[in-house]
Amino acid sequence: MKALSDSIVEAIFARAAEAPERAAFVGRDGEISFENLVAEVERWATVIARLPGFPAEGVARIGVRCPDGVQHTVLMLAVMRAGGCAVPVAGELPADERSMLARTTALHGVLSQGGEERAADGSERHEIGGGLRWERLAAEEPCFPVEDFESVCPAFIRFSSGTTGASKGVVLSHGTLRERLDSANRRLGIGGTDRVLWTLPMAHHFAVSILLYLREGATVVLPEGSLAGDLLTAACQYGATVFYGSPFQAALLAAEASERDWPGLRLAVSTAAPLAPGTAGAFVRRYGVRLSQGFGIIEAGLPLLSTTGEDSMVVGRPDDFELRLEGSGTEGGLCLRGPGMFDAYLSPWCPRQEVMADGWFHTGDLARREADGSIRLVGRLKSLINVGGSKCFPEEIEEVLRRHEGVADARVRGEEHARWGMLPVAEILPVNVTSPPTDGELSAHCRARLAGYKIPVRYRMVNELPRTASGKVRRT
Amino acid sequence: MHGLPANLEDALLGLVREKLFEGGAPLTVETDLFAAGLDSMGIMQLMISIEERFGVRVPESAVTRDNFSTASSLAAMVRRCAAPA
Structure with missing residues (x-):
C-alpha cells in the first residue's frame, strides 16, 4: 500500500494516536475508539486494495454506497488509505442517476451495503464479508484526462453540479x-x-x-x-x-x-x-x-x-x-x-x-x-434551486421532462417558499394540447430518473414558453 | 381548501411510493416506513408533497415517530391538520 504522507487519512491517524482510547463514534452503532477506528480503516484498506479490478497503477475511483454510520466512514477512509479516490453514491439516487455517476466518474467499482438493486448497470458482484458487496465495473475510458486528474492527488469526488454550473463532479485533493x-x-x-x-x-x-x-x-x-x-x-x-x-x-x-x-x-x-x-x-x-x-x-x-x-x-x-x-x-x-x-x-x-x-x-x-x-x-445570478439545502439546477429537470413522449418542451423554476426556501415547479408545453400528460405520469417519469427532491411539486400546461432571441427558454 | 380524498390512506401510500422508494417495494398502509428507510430527507419530501397535494400545513411539532410511522398514521395526521382548529 502507498505511503500515507500528506494524506488526509494520515492527519486523522496522527490525531488518533494522541488519544487512542477516546471515542471516535458513540450512539447507534455502539462505541468505537479512535484506536479501533484506525484498525478498521487499515483492515478494510487492505481488503479494498486486493479487490478484483482495483488498479495496480494510478488512482482507483471507488464508489461508496452505504447507509450513514461508522461503516460509511470506515469505507470512505479506507478507499483513501488504499490510495483511491472515494466517490459517495447517495442512497436516494435512482438507477439513472447512479449509472450516470458511475459513467461520468469512470468508477472501477462500487462498495455497497444493503439494497438489492445494483449500484450501476453491468456490474460483476462479489460478496466481501461484513455485509458488503463489491460491484466491479467494466473499465470504461474516462471522459476526463486521467493524467491531469491523478496529478492533483485526488481524495474525493463529490458528484454534483457544484454551485454554479452544468459540470459534473467536484474533485478535492488530499492537500x-x-x-x-x-x-x-x-x-x-x-x-x-x-x-x-x-x-x-x-x-x-x-x-x-x-x-x-x-x-x-x-x-x-x-x-x-x-x-x-x-x-x-x-x-x-x-x-x-x-x-x-x-x-x-x-x-x-x-x-x-x-x-x-x-x-x-x-x-x-x-x-x-x-x-x-x-x-x-x-x-x-x-x-x-x-x-x-x-x-x-x-x-x-x-x-x-x-x-x-x-x-x-x-x-x-x-x-x-x-x-x-x-x-x-x-x-x-x-x-x-x-x-x-x-x-x-x-x-x-x-x-x-x-x-x-x-x-x-x-x-x-x-x-x-x-x-x-x-x-x-x-x-x-445562476439558476440553482435550493430545496431546504438540497440543490439542483432547473436545466437538469427540464432535460428529463423533455424525454417524456408527451412533452414538447419544459421550463422549471424555483418557486419561493417560506419554509423550504424553494420548490421546483414546471411549465409544460405538451406535444398534444388536447391530451396532455397527467401530473401522475410526469411525476412517475421523473421519479425513475431523478432524486425525489428534484421532482416538480406542480405542473402547469402552457401553450408557449417565453424564449430569448436565440430561441432558448428564458429563465426569468 | 382542497378537500381530502376519501381514500386518503391509499393516496398517501402512492405518495410514499412515488417520492421515497425505488422499484416496486411491497408497501402496505401498515408498513413501518422508518424500518423501510425513511430518513430526514424523506420526511422533508413527504411534508412537501403532503402540503402541496392536500393543501394542509404540517407543523414541525407534528413530525413525530407516531405520525410518520405508516401511511395509515400519516392519514390520521393529515386529517387532524385539515380539521379547523
Whole structure:
C-alpha cells in the first residue's frame, strides 16, 4: 500500500494516536475508539486494495454506497488509505442517476451495503464479508484526462453540479481537504472535548464535517433516528456539545414537544439553506444558544460563518477568505478565494486555475456588503434551486421532462417558499394540447430518473414558453 | 381548501411510493416506513408533497415517530391538520 504522507487519512491517524482510547463514534452503532477506528480503516484498506479490478497503477475511483454510520466512514477512509479516490453514491439516487455517476466518474467499482438493486448497470458482484458487496465495473475510458486528474492527488469526488454550473463532479485533493478543514475550523473551533451530534446525510456532507471532527479528535454522536426526539435523546445521553445541521432540523428541534433542555450545547450551526422565519428565535428561546448561519459550498468548504444568528441571510464577515462583489456598488455577484478551494471540475474537465482564470471563484450568489463588513445574500445570478439545502439546477429537470413522449418542451423554476426556501415547479408545453400528460405520469417519469427532491411539486400546461432571441427558454 | 380524498390512506401510500422508494417495494398502509428507510430527507419530501397535494400545513411539532410511522398514521395526521382548529 502507498505511503500515507500528506494524506488526509494520515492527519486523522496522527490525531488518533494522541488519544487512542477516546471515542471516535458513540450512539447507534455502539462505541468505537479512535484506536479501533484506525484498525478498521487499515483492515478494510487492505481488503479494498486486493479487490478484483482495483488498479495496480494510478488512482482507483471507488464508489461508496452505504447507509450513514461508522461503516460509511470506515469505507470512505479506507478507499483513501488504499490510495483511491472515494466517490459517495447517495442512497436516494435512482438507477439513472447512479449509472450516470458511475459513467461520468469512470468508477472501477462500487462498495455497497444493503439494497438489492445494483449500484450501476453491468456490474460483476462479489460478496466481501461484513455485509458488503463489491460491484466491479467494466473499465470504461474516462471522459476526463486521467493524467491531469491523478496529478492533483485526488481524495474525493463529490458528484454534483457544484454551485454554479452544468459540470459534473467536484474533485478535492488530499492537500485541499487538509487546508479546507484548517480553514473551516478557525471559524468552528471544534476540539477534542467536543461531541458533535450527527444529523446530515454522509453522502452529501463529509469533508467539513466527519473528516473535520475526526481530524480534530472530536467524537461523533450518531442518533437512533432523524426525528427531533431522537436527536435530543442522543444529545442528552452522550453529552453532545455541537449541532451542525439543516434549517429543517433546526426548526424541528426548536419545536420538539418534550421541553427537554440540551445542557451541553455550546455551538449550533445551520447550513446549506436560509432558515425559515422564526426558526432562529425559537431555537435560542428553547436551547439558549444562538444558531450560527454557515455559508458552505462544495467548491470552497465553509468560507463564511455568521455568529450573530439574527438575520438568516447574513452569512458573516470574511476572515481567511478574500471576497469581492462584481461591479462597483455595494451589491454584486459574490466572488471569493481562500484556502482549500476545490481542485477541478471532473466532467467536462476544468482545473481550478481555469475556473478561476480571473483569480476569483464566482459563486453565482448575489450579495451585499453591510456597513459592518458582513455579507448578506440577496439572490442568485445562476439558476440553482435550493430545496431546504438540497440543490439542483432547473436545466437538469427540464432535460428529463423533455424525454417524456408527451412533452414538447419544459421550463422549471424555483418557486419561493417560506419554509423550504424553494420548490421546483414546471411549465409544460405538451406535444398534444388536447391530451396532455397527467401530473401522475410526469411525476412517475421523473421519479425513475431523478432524486425525489428534484421532482416538480406542480405542473402547469402552457401553450408557449417565453424564449430569448436565440430561441432558448428564458429563465426569468 | 382542497378537500381530502376519501381514500386518503391509499393516496398517501402512492405518495410514499412515488417520492421515497425505488422499484416496486411491497408497501402496505401498515408498513413501518422508518424500518423501510425513511430518513430526514424523506420526511422533508413527504411534508412537501403532503402540503402541496392536500393543501394542509404540517407543523414541525407534528413530525413525530407516531405520525410518520405508516401511511395509515400519516392519514390520521393529515386529517387532524385539515380539521379547523
